[in-house]
Amino acid sequence: MGITVGFDLDMTLIDPRPGMVAAMNALGKKSGLPFDGEAFAANLGPPLDQALRDFGAPEDRIPELIWQFRELYPETVVPSTVALPGAAEALEAVRAAGGRTLVVTGKYGPNAQMHLDALGMKVDDLVGELWSTQKAAALLEHGARAYVGDHLGDVRGARAANAVSVGVATGPCTREELAAEGADVVFDSLVEFPEWFARTFVETAV
Numbered sequence: 153m154g155i156t157v158g159f160d161l162d163m164t165l166i167d168p169r170p171g172m173v174a175a176m177n178a179l180g181k182k183s184g185l186p187f188d189g190e191a192f193a194a195n196l197g198p199p200l201d202q203a204l205r206d207f208g209a210p211e212d213r214i215p216e217l218i219w220q221f222r223e224l225y226p227e228t229v230v231p232s233t234v235a236l237p238g239a240a241e242a243l244e245a246v247r248a249a250g251g252r253t254l255v256v257t258g259k260y261g262p263n264a265q266m267h268l269d270a271l272g273m274k275v276d277d278l279v280g281e282l283w284s285t286q287k288a289a290a291l292l293e294h295g296a297r298a299y300v301g302d303h304l305g306d307v308r309g310a311r312a313a314n315a316v317s318v319g320v321a322t323g324p325c326t327r328e329e330l331a332a333e334g335a336d337v338v339f340d341s342l343v344e345f346p347e348w349f350a351r352t353f354v355e356t357a358v
Contacts, residue, residue: 154249154251154252154351155246155249155251155252155254155296155298156244156252156253156254156276156294156295156296156297156299156353156354157251157253157296157297157298157299157300157349158253158256158287158288158290158291158294158296158298158299158300158315159242159243159252159254159255159256159299159300159301160197160255160256160257160259160299160300160301160302160303160306160324161255161257161259161264161267161322162196162197162258162259162302163197163302163322163323163324164236164239164269164306164320164322164323164342165235165236165239165242165243165255165273165303165342166233166235166236166239166267166271167222167233167234167235167236167322168193168196168230168232168233168267169194169227170232170233171194171228171229171230171231171232171233172189172192172193172196172229173189173190173192173193174189174228174229174232175189175221175224175228175229176189176192176193176221177226178224178228179217179220179221179224181218183209183213183220185207185208185209185213185217186208186252187207187209188206188207189205192207194217194324195208195324196303196323196324197258197302197303197305197306197323198258198283198299198305199258199281199283199325200221200260201214201218202220202283204217206259206343210267214264220348222260222263225266225354226263226266229263230263230267230270231265231270233267233270233331234271235271235273236322236341236342237341237342237343238341238342238343238344238345239273239342240272240273240341241342241343241344241345241346242274242346242349243273243316244298244346245313245345245346245349245350246349248273248353249349249350249353251353252276252277252297253274253275253276253277254275254276254277254278254279254280254290254291254294255268255275255277255278255280256282256287256290256291256309256320257278257279257280257281257282258280258281258282258283259280259281259307260280260281261278261279261280261281262280263280264278264280264296265278268304273281277294278318279280279294279324282303284305284306284308284309285305285308285309285312285319286309287299287305287309287310287312287313288309288310288312288313289307290313291309291310291313291339292313295338296313296315297315297316297353298310298315298317298318298353299313299316299317299318300318300319300320300323300342300345301317301318301319301320302319302320302321302323302324302325302330303323303324303325303345304325304329304330304333306319307319307330307333307334307335308334310335311334312319315342316336316337317334317335317336317337318335318337318338318339318345318348319331319333319335319337319338319339319347320338320339320340320341320342320345321338321339321340321341322340322341322342327340351352
């Protein structure tokens with residue numbers, strides 16, 4: 153049986169930033185709160201409730217705000233989201249080797265699934281609403297040998313699960329930051345993933 157590889161979603165497999173800007177700005181306008189869509193989209197990764205707290209949202213309004221954001225999401229974010237370079241090829245490289253693909257994301261699971269469906273990305277398992285070291289629980293449960301992500305939190309999750317940490321500098325963190333956090337390998341994009349995966353996991357198993 154091939155290995156299981158986990159992937160983050162936002163800014164690892166997909167780029168939802170234009171829609172995220174629009175959705176957060178719309179939420180700010182609707183709620184009368186000072187939300188900054190550009191700032192939100194520039195640091196995707198942490199869960200929505202944390203982002204809302206960082207913007208100064210009152211604690212008692214956060215459940216309502218989350219519900220309103222999720223209501224906006226399907227029509228505001230999903231249609232404008234695109235796959236990042238190499239994403240489809242990275243998933244296919246794992247499948248072609250007889251492995252399993254797992255998405256572990258801080259995003260609300262049904263929204264994450266909408267993105268995968270809209271872009272025709274097939275994965276074996278999806279786990280949502282986990283962030284940073286919380287991701288280790290899903291990685292361990294599914295036996296993931298590697299985890300691929302763009303954020304320092306993804307590196308921490310991989311390391312907490314004793315998985316190979318693969319960083320991609322397509323999000324808010326630089327190559328140097330990902331390496332300093334402990335990523336075992338860092339790519340400019342997922343275009344580099346298939347060759348590395350074959351060399352690291354497939355050829356060594358022959």
